[in-house]
Amino acid sequence: MNANPNHIKLVAVDIDGTFMRTDYTYDIPRFKAALARMTKVGCEFVVASGNQYYQLRSHFPGYDHELSFVAENGALVKAHDQLLFSANISREAVEKTLELLKMHPETKTVMCGLKSAYCQRGTVSAEFFEAMKKYCHRLQWVDDFAEVDDEILKFTPTVPAEKTAYYTELFQEQLNGALVPTSSGNGEIDLIIPDCHKASGLERLVQHWGITPEQCVAFGDGNNDLEMLSYCGRGYAMTNAEQNVKDAADAVCPTNDEDGVLVTLDQLFPES
Template sequence: MNNDKGGFAMDIKCIALDLDKTTLNRQGKLSKGNREALISAMKKDVHIVIASGRAFSTLPKDVTSLPGIEYAITSNGAAIYHIPTGTCMHRYHLTPASVNDILTVCKSYPVVFEAFIDGTAYGEKHYIENPVFYGTPPNVISYVQQTRNPINHMPDFIRQHANCLDSIDVVTGDIRIKQKIQTELARISNDIYITSSVPRLLEISHKDSGKHSGLKYIQNHLHLKPEQTAAFGDGDNDIDLLLAAGTGIAMENASPSCKTAADAITKHHDEDGVAWGMRHILHII
């Protein structure tokens, strides 16, 4: 597999990695092949940066504990962390006005919420107890139940924390409802960034966030040019990330829109696609 849009002459110093269905395998784990590839890249002074829709506290330990991984773009770019110290380096909070817009629009639909605050994830209690009812795939159930703090009435909880929300996920379980909510929010609010990593979710954060915004922050922090960075992803929420990198690489299992945005396609996430891309597309290991 290659499927690139031309040859690459690169001096890659930083690689941003989406996690789920990109760096992690079907079991949500870092495979031996990808782990060895990350270590090899870091030995060559390449910065490895996590770029995830997850909250900081829910990032998998087999990735964050890997020596040399310093930075994490979390909550779709709403918060950027220095991993060794757990320090938040940069953050965008949703505005209270946009939080009110989200709750007002969603009130008319049978949805539930997740909320990310200071790197911690919260979710509606009955959703956490039965995530399959809302369209959560079986292989994601344990992740949801182990990483979300249960709240009995999420709209009230969200209102009480309207000044400190990194992001809000709207769990729809229905693509038609998702599209209606997204259209209404785009019409009435200019303060939000809306994206989606999986069909059942709308992921909403401040207008200036996004994984691409996080990568630009890291580029500036490390004094790197965009062409010195690469990024791997699979979802629609990775499109802006791939476009912000000098070389954007989509997984074989990526969404059609993500593949269209990419400069090259690597192997499936269950076939160590990140390692394959580092070796055969970026030529850094």
């Protein structure tokens, strides 16, 4: 891919372990300067994450409307302030998933909806609820998942980290295509509708803006970034990424704590 900024029309970044440092900060002035240079040459900046839209938006106060979002691992897509897509899991698939999760009480589940995310009383601790607020700024307690009135975008069960592969395989087998598991690290597994991932979200934006995948650049560090890194004309893995992610990428950039995304954006979109 040509590194000339005039040829890059979309830059997509994962958040945790990629754009944000470990302490959940980033160099705001440096990013705003890079964003201004990108905007000048007609390049869109897309935040692509498994996290909730409201959480992602909060990292860019006052200028979130300048950005676009692929949230909930592709289950929600916004082009600036325009909602392009929201997944709506069928009632049948919701019920099937709830029954399966009930059979495995060691799983701690967040059910993610369009209006809010939800935890069911009696299944997770108050500490877990508070910890999940880091990723879901709109999070509510409910007595019964089955009674929630919302469009359900995905489920996120947290499992013992050492059992991630076991549960990923179990969900794949038991849900039989109704929902598909994708691991986002730390024992968190997203259950999403088939063919719904970060790359499918980017595809919606690409079509919306009339550009091509070859004109896109992506940054990521985890397994849920693999489709996105492959889809885009150029994919960067962070130095802190897992080896299989580095293998799937075209290049490796510095770690998230070394501002690897911003370092690379400064190279791709240099000051004139």
